[in-house]
Amino acid sequence: GAVVSQHPSWVICKSGTSVKIECRSLDFQATTMFWYRQFPKQSLMLMATSNEGSKATYEQGVEKDKFLINHASLTLSTLTVTSAHPEDSSFYICSASLPRLGTDNEQFFGPGTRLTVL
Amino acid sequence: RKEVEQDPGPFNVPEGATVAFNCTYSNSASQSFFWYRQDCRKEPKLLMSVYSSGNEDGRFTAQLNRASQYISLLIRDSKLSDSATYLCVVNGGYGQNFVFGPGTRLSVLP
Numbered sequence: 451g452a453v454v455s456q457h458p459s460w461v462i463c464k465s466g467t468s469v470k471i472e473c474r475s476l477d478f479q480a481t482t483m484f485w486y487r488q489f490p491k492q493s494l495m496l497m498a499t500s501n502e503g504s505k506a507t508y509e510q511g512v513e514k515d516k517f518l519i520n521h522a523s524l525t526l527s528t529l530t531v532t533s534a535h536p537e538d539s540s541f542y543i544c545s546a547s548l549p550r551l552g553t554d555n556e557q558f559f560g561p562g563t564r565l566t567v568l
Numbered sequence: 569r570k571e572v573e574q575d576p577g578p579f580n581v582p583e584g585a586t587v588a589f590n591c592t593y594s595n596s597a598s599q600s601f602f603w604y605r606q607d608c609r610k611e612p613k614l615l616m617s618v619y620s621s622g623n624e625d626g627r628f629t630a631q632l633n634r635a636s637q638y639i640s641l642l643i644r645d646s647k648l649s650d651s652a653t654y655l656c657v658v659n660g661g662y663g664q665n666f667v668f669g670p671g672t673r674l675s676v677l678p
Contacts, residue, residue, distance in 0.1 A: 484665055493655065493670045494612065543611050545666075556602075557659075557666055559611040 456560035473544030479524035480546035488541040500527045534567040572669035591639040591656030600659040605652040
């Protein structure tokens, strides 16, 4: 099956630093990857859609200058949280879309990155 | 109105019980529908896709009613290992983002 990895799995950083999270599709090429954020006891909220070779599409309310997304290859997308603050502490999950016949495309999720900003 | 709504939960049921989850979606143009399960502090994992004709996978049965914009998941003979949060997910088509419902937490008790 399709496997998506994320690195790091957890990170603790000081307020004001930047953190980069990598998302890789290991056994398939993903032209589209998605970045989600999940706060405790809440559902996943889409932050942005990352398309290989083009600019990411951000959801309303997500600051593109704070959450930098780069999708430089068909197997790698990165999310950089710039100048992180405690309110950015969350569970960040990426997913990659695997198209199937018709419209029944499936998304495969990475294991997530737990970010704690002190 | 939220795009995808689910039973608020939590559901606490004994082993062996049958439990049903309900989900409604607002975008009538939605094309793909899924149930995912998410264990605590883990990523969501696909449980099953949902087809218009209804589909079954072992103890799990999913139904879709496009006219009512309603999706359901039935779990029969529930096991302790079924304890998780069940997420209803709706997708507008290839390349479109998934919209997640808020999830319904299930606890199966011994």
